[in-house]
Amino acid sequence: MLKYTIGFNKRKSEAQEKLVVFNQKKFRFSDWFAEKAIKGVAFLSIAVVILIFIFVFREAFPIFRMDKASTATNTEVLVQESYGGAETETGSSPVEDKQVDNSTVTATPTDRPSTTLLSNTWMPVSDNPRYGIWPLFLGTMKVTLIALLFAAPLSILAAIYTAMFAKPRIREIIKPVIELLAGFPSVVIGFFALMVMATVFQEMFGYASRLNGFVGGIAMGLAAIPIIYTLTEDALTAVPKTYTEASLGLGASRRQTAFSVVLPAAVPGIFAAIVLGIGRIFGETMIALMATGNAAMSSINPFDSVRTLSATIGAEMAEVVFGDTHYSVLFFIGSLLFIFTFALNALAEFYFKNMVIRRYQAKK
């Protein structure tokens, strides 16, 4: 028979023999409680996210079957105060609207918002409200593209510099400083863009409207730089040191090593960085609100004013009539943003990160 004993002298071990019985499960309340509590908190946070998700979609859903409630909402709209760049005084708006709008929708006005959803006009507060999210979508894309074209090359080159060329002491200064930018309140960046950048750029390029997609894009790019930089830097430093050694050992210069060995090996990680950067820009509200001019124009000129999806929600949600079509459309935009950023994050998380893992693990 096996006997498990602890201790040095026999007497003590006999005394302890009774304590180390392990053929019987013992209930330990504090362990049980801690485990359950942690589990509960974890599930609670997931549940909150899912509930928000459901809520947003539920609030957006009515726009697809708004026909019955149409009369009620129409009167409410008339009472509304007007706001927004594209909006004019309520009394004269029917006339104005007809001049502006060339779409077929005008001929047979309908309150079914899903028919105007893809139109070219965002005019949610008028006698004949139109909820064309196309200009908002185009504006968001335009700003995102500008921001990305500005932020991605800068942050990737900066990451290459700190990861591969900079001396450790310099790296230890640059890296945290850029990462600090991530904690910069976006309202501050927006304010800076509004007061300083807008003026400077207008003097430089001489375009008509002071606040526009270009200014907004650059400002949002500033907000995205820390994210793209940090993740790219991580991707570059995650490339095994042996690659660098092998390359240098073969007589490659530092530049050749950086650009033809380390950079290609880090490409999936860099893509992930860019994708997450896009997500950041896409959802950025405050800078968009402050620096883009907020006019819903469907133009591809970068120097025209822009109203982004997120800024639209930010600007209009506070003043919308609860349960109104407009309200639902804003939630619909919210769910679009949700789906889009969700898809981007999923892409970065599952596709690109797996690609990185596969690359290095094949080695073993």
Add this chain to the structure above:
Amino acid sequence: MNDFKVKVKDLSLWYGTSRALKNISMDIPEKKVTAFIGPSGCGKSTFLRTLNRMNDLIDNVTIKGEVYVDNINIYDKNIDVVNLRKKVGMIFQKSNPFAKSVYDNIAFGPRINGISQKSILDEIVERSLKQAAIWDEVKDRLFNSALSLSGGQQQRICIARSLAVNPEIILMDEPASALDPISTSKIEELIHELKKEYTIIIVTHNMQQAARTSDMTAFFYMGDLVEMNRTELIFSNPAKKQTEDYISGRFG
């Protein structure tokens, strides 16, 4: 035949303030295999890496003394480290092929030297792989990832890769320590073949390996070069007590 390819004079190296190499002087013959043995942390790998200035990559390293390769001091101010490393190739303990195809791995060196003509590259790749005795195993999958090969094959790919830039000296830092016995014996056979054309310096923990493969053996202990002599003399009749203790397994 017995010209010295590498001459080291009074080389000392510090990592920060701790001294890793103490006044090492040695002459390494051309087209021979020279083995460095010694217990872990004795400085043999560090010393190997001073021979193609790989230690430059590490911060806070101070080096004093002279290393002559073909009678040129490689610690001179005017030395082009990039070209030095083309002449003095290096194989690492852990095989480190790039995450590219076999072909691209071998062609990497020639390509960074500006060779882009496919026929020349093909020729270099084939020659290098044949020299590294792995051509028959990979000729049908030159365009598969080098990472799909076994550890021993990967190490021979790395050897082929360094041969492709036409080095004169090949430094090997425990090239077989992570390999199984069969792969190890293949690497050893390869070393035997390669010494006809190249000067080979190998660091090893495995004394049988040193005895089998090398012509000269140097024993390092605590940053000192204790003894260097013809391999058969070191293993049969060492001059120093420390060497004898080490090779007979009494410590280390």
